[in-house]
Amino acid sequence: MQPGLQAYLTVAGILFAIGFFGVLLRKNTLVIYMCLELMLTATTLALVAFSRFYGTMDGALFVFFIITVAAAEVAVGLAIIVALYRRRRTVQVDELNYLKH
Amino acid sequence: MSAFFFYFFSALSILAALLVVVNREAVNSAMCMIVALSGVAALFVLLQAYFLAVLQIVVYAGAVMVLFLFIIMLLDTSARRIHVTEMNLVAAIAALLVLAGGAIWLAHQFPSVGELPKLTELPTDQAPLAYSTAAKAFGYGLFTRYMLPFQVAGFLLLIAMVGVIVLSKRPGDAKSDPVKEPRP
Numbered sequence: 001m002q003p004g005l006q007a008y009l010t011v012a013g014i015l016f017a018i019g020f021f022g023v024l025l026r027k028n029t030l031v032i033y034m035c036l037e038l039m040l041t042a043t044t045l046a047l048v049a050f051s052r053f054y055g056t057m058d059g060a061l062f063v064f065f066i067i068t069v070a071a072a073e074v075a076v077g078l079a080i081i082v083a084l085y086r087r088r089r090t091v092q093v094d095e096l097n098y099l100k101h
Numbered sequence: 102m103s104a105f106f107f108y109f110f111s112a113l114s115i116l117a118a119l120l121v122v123v124n125r126e127a128v129n130s131a132m133c134m135i136v137a138l139s140g141v142a143a144l145f146v147l148l149q150a151y152f153l154a155v156l157q158i159v160v161y162a163g164a165v166m167v168l169f170l171f172i173i174m175l176l177d178t179s180a181r182r183i184h185v186t187e188m189n190l191v192a193a194i195a196a197l198l199v200l201a202g203g204a205i206w207l208a209h210q211f212p213s214v215g216e217l218p219k220l221t222e223l224p225t226d227q228a229p230l231a232y233s234t235a236a237k238a239f240g241y242g243l244f245t246r247y248m249l250p251f252q253v254a255g256f257l258l259l260i261a262m263v264g265v266i267v268l269s270k271r272p273g274d275a276k277s278d279p280v281k282e283p284r285p
Contacts, residue, residue, distance in 0.1 A: 003107040003147075006208050013109040013204020015118055021197035022122035025189065030173055034134050038118055041141050041161065042151075045152075050179050050215065052148040055228035061242045064155055066200065067160050068254045072261035074165050078172045079268040085176050096259075100256055 008049035015042035029081050029091040033074070040070050107147055114140030127173045132167055138162040149217065152236045 015038060022035030042064045051059025085091055088098075117137035124130045138161045145154035220233065230242050243251050 002102055005211055007107065008122075008144070008148070008242060009208030010205050011115065013208055014115055014201055014254060017197050018118040018122060018237065022177035022199050024193040024196055025122065028127055030176075031121070031124075031130050032128065032171065034121055034130055034169060037161070037165065038121065038134070038137065041157075044157075045144060046192060047142055047149050048145055048150045048153060052150065052232060055151050055232045057232055057238055057242050058246075060150055060153060060232070061239065061247055062228075063150075064156075064239065064243065065247075065250055065254055067156060067236070068258065071165060072257050076189060076264050076268070077262050079265040081142060082172060082176070083268050091176060 005053040008053075012042045012046035012049065015039075015045065015096055027093045029084075029093060029096075032093070033077055033081070037070060037074065040066060088099055103147060107144070110140045110143040112146070113137075114144070128170065131169050131173060134169070135162050135166050138166070149220075149232055149234050152239055 005040050013081035019042060020037045021062060022038065023032050026032050027034065044066050046073065047066070048060040049059075051063075084096070088096060090096065114137045117133045117140060120133040121130045121137060124133060136144075138157060142154040142162065145157060223267040230238070230246065232238075
């Protein structure tokens, strides 16, 4: 049996949920960032599946823009993390409590 | 056969994604992330989006993850115990279940389309751009209907580049800037 649209959407949903789980659970900023990327990838999978099963190009083109934005986001985000590490000597979220006190 | 590959690669990417979350070491997480992204690229191939699959491997599994690995090794974030508070764990698992359940429920709202629809020729006029495997179709779409977003995306990359340069400069660097130093 050929896997249908539902199957692809289910996989995308599970991947997105795992990414979200990671963002909530982990304390390391870099791992949180990776989980964010995972969520973005899950959405691209859903977009490609929709695009293919409905026979239009738009979803696949949107994936282009998502990949572009993700690449830009990673570059800026990692630069921010490095700058943060220089100042605070840590990348653990629970130690970055400057605003708390 | 296609079904077998679908289940194999979805299981692979979901498993690797879980390992990303539960791994202690950030480096191991990054390695598992590469596997997960490659699995998604394989699913793209099954959806006949060959161009996007290549792009996924080159940009995500290649460039982005190499950048991640560089930063992880640069910062030397030695493995700390993941101390998870109970509240945190309960909230995270509840969110995972709600989100996954919601996503699966939503996925089943769509009519089951079993077979992949037939591919059509490149579009001519105003009709919605038809799905095509050719890289040409991507170019056609990007330079006609999505011209403005395309330009904005290019500008976004420029902004990101400038932003990274500004962010990674040390505060005192401006004085030692060779351009501003007086010529001898």
